[in-house]
Amino acid sequence: MKNFFKRLLTNPTPAAPEQSESLPTGNVQPTLSIPATKAKREEIIKFIINGLKPYIDEKGHTIAGLRLYVVCNSKELEETLKVALCDDTPGMFQKDHLERKLINNFIQLAGGWFFEHHLVNDKVPDYCITRGSFGLEVIRRGQDLFQQYSVARLQVLVGQTEFPEYELDPQQQLKFNIGRTKNPKLSTGRIHTNDIVFWAQDDPQFDAQRGTANLHVSRNHAYILYNPQLDKFFLFPDKGGLPENGNKTRIYTTDDKMKSLNVPGVSHELENGDQIELGGAAILVFMKV
Structure with missing residues (x-):
């Protein structure tokens, strides 16, 4: 028995090898993230609302229309933007995604207001509200302007x-x-x-x-x-x-x-x-x- 404990102390059981810090490449699922299309849509809506801050709760300044310009230099980004802006279903982005957010932020919209989006390769027009690759043109329409x-x-x-x-x-x-x-x-x-x-x-x-x-x-x-x-x-x-x-x-x-x-x-x-x-x-x- 003494010889057994002596051998155990001089030849301990090898420790298990340390696990690698890198993740195995087997059947491990990647970490989920917000889909690119949804993230881009939310980014666009946030930009529009921020650009319209001067109009919040200004009842005398009714918005007749918005034109969004986005600089787009790749096919992948173009497809993401078209899906995010519901390009295949005209009016869907305006009615289902944007209008409710604008109303919730107390931005006054004219009846029959319009929304347009344009993808450009170079730069947004100079007369736009800009941030990064986004540009926003605000159309205010009153009776006097309409007659002109x-x-x-x-x-x-x-x-x-x-x-x-x-x-x-x-x-x-x-x-x-x-x-x-x-x-x-x-x-x-x-x-x-x-x-x-x-x-x-x-x-x-x-x-x-x-x-x-x-x-x-x-x-x-x-x-x-x-x-x-x-x-x-x-x-x-x-x-x-x-x-x-x-x-x-x-x-x-x-x-x-x-x-x-x-x-x-x-x-x-x-x-x-x-x-x-x-x-x-x-x-x-x-x-x-």
């Missing part, structure tokens, strides 16, 4: 369109999309709606002789945006109307100057008589009424 809305027209000089002339009436809508065919399906799979429609080759209304210039117009070439605060119309290149996609958007002014719109989110203030050239072929002329 200007109306403009687009006359088609070259190209075959649905109508020879289009009225741009801000009391009906603030954004007017320009492109080929009425409801084209974009490369992303999204259905796009054009207001100024150049007929496509497969449209039954297309005429080969009159519609030659249409072949140079992208499905989502450009859009015109009315700014109620400035009472002005601005022309923006859309994704399909940029040089990177093989297209061009140019303006020829009445004083014989030419301007190319090559940067997403950068606009041209339209003046009476400006000619808009799409793809180097189709031409529209802008006229103030």
Whole structure:
């Protein structure tokens, strides 16, 4: 027995090896976190509410609309933003996610108020409330401002369109999309709606002789945006109307100057008589009424 205890003391049982600090790579579940889409949506809503702090509990300052601009430089971020802003269900972000939060923060909203979002590659417009990659334009509409809305027209000089002339009436809508065919399906799979429609080759209304210039117009070439605060119309290149996609958007002014719109989110203030050239072929002329 003495010899047994002597051997035990001189040869103790080896200690179990220390566990590694690194986690095993087996069937261990990763730590859960807030989904990227939900986190981005909450970040956007928080930015909007913070940007509207001057309007909290100000009953004399009713908000008629909001335009959100977000700088987006990657496809992954673009998809996250589109899902967060309910891009496939127009009005859902405004009604189901944003409106209740604004009302809870005592921000006065006009009946029929609108919300728009725009993804830009470069920078948000200079007239926005900004923070980081976000920009917010606030549209305040009272009866006096509503009566001051200007109306403009687009006359088609070259190209075959649905109508020879289009009225741009801000009391009906603030954004007017320009492109080929009425409801084209974009490369992303999204259905796009054009207001100024150049007929496509497969449209039954297309005429080969009159519609030659249409072949140079992208499905989502450009859009015109009315700014109620400035009472002005601005022309923006859309994704399909940029040089990177093989297209061009140019303006020829009445004083014989030419301007190319090559940067997403950068606009041209339209003046009476400006000619808009799409793809180097189709031409529209802008006229103030």
